[in-house]
Structure formats: structure tokens, C-alpha cells
Amino acid sequence: MNKTMLNRVRLIFVIVIGIFILLSARLAYLQIVQHDYYLYRSENNRFTTIDLVAPRGEIYDRDGEILVTNRPGYVVSLMDLGDGYDADTIAFLSEVLEIEEEEIRSAIDGQLYMRYLPLRLKSDITPEVIARIAENRWKLKGVNLEVHP
Numbered sequence: 001m002n003k004t005m006l007n008r009v010r011l012i013f014v015i016v017i018g019i020f021i022l023l024s025a026r027l028a029y030l031q032i033v034q035h036d037y038y039l040y041r042s043e044n045n046r047f048t049t050i051d052l053v054a055p056r057g058e059i060y061d062r063d064g065e066i067l068v069t070n071r072p073g074y075v076v077s078l079m080d081l082g083d084g085y086d087a088d089t090i091a092f093l094s095e096v097l098e099i100e101e102e103e104i105r106s107a108i109d110g111q112l113y114m115r116y117l118p119l120r121l122k123s124d125i126t127p128e129v130i131a132r133i134a135e136n137r138w139k140l141k142g143v144n145l146e147v148h149p
Helices: 003-033 033-048 088-098 099-109 127-135
Strands: 066-070 073-078 118-125 143-148
Touching: 003 033, 073 127, 088 099, 088 118, 088 127, 099 118, 127 143
Parallel strands: none
Antiparallel strands: 073 118, 073 143
């Protein structure tokens, strides 16, 4: 090999060794120096809590008579779609649910930090209210009718 070629091989060898030293140093830094930080993040990332509504059963007295039974209850809730709520939607819900518009707006503002959860406006609504909301569902963005036992 001539001298120029030998210098090129040495340069490439030094660069490769330098890259391995940098990678090894970064690996040692992450695993030794930053160990506590990443341990904390992994422990907190492992478990997630999911809220579930427990199904209810029938309650009997000592003679086997039914005291309480199940029936479906409807809940009107709002889901944040990211672009806010239409004034017409809030006005319609205020009229149908017999809730003041300001009360609905304050409930929306009170849930700023939990936008991923549905905001329950009213539960155990009548079939007439269910029908009115279902008829106008196409223009009520973010309004949900949920069934809860």
C-alpha cells in the first residue's frame, strides 16, 4: 500500500473508533447517570387507570322479592372536538335540558384540564328529550347520548 492509501485507512479507523467511543459514552451516561430519571419515567408509564362504570344488579329482600331493579338511564354529554362549541348547540341544549346557557358554559370552562373526558350535562332524561336530541343529532357537534344502567 502506498502512503496516501495508508493515511486514508488510518483516518477512517480513527473516525470509526471515535464514533464507537461517543456511542459508548452516551450509553454509559444514559444508563448510569440518568438511571433514576428513566426508572421514574418507566414506573409511571407502566400503569394506566381506566374508569369503568360498574354494572348494577337487582337487589332482593330476605324473602326473595325484588326491591330494586335495573333500567336504562340516558345521559347527555359533551365531547370536546377541539374547535369549541357552537352557540346554537348550547342554546338548543339549554332549551331542551332546561339548563341555563351560562351554567353549560361554566361547566365547559370548568373542565378545561380534562377535555378527554365527556362532560355530563344531565342524566336520567325523559324519552321526549332523547327524541328531540336524536332528531337534531346531525347538527349537534360533540353531543352524545349515552346509556347507563
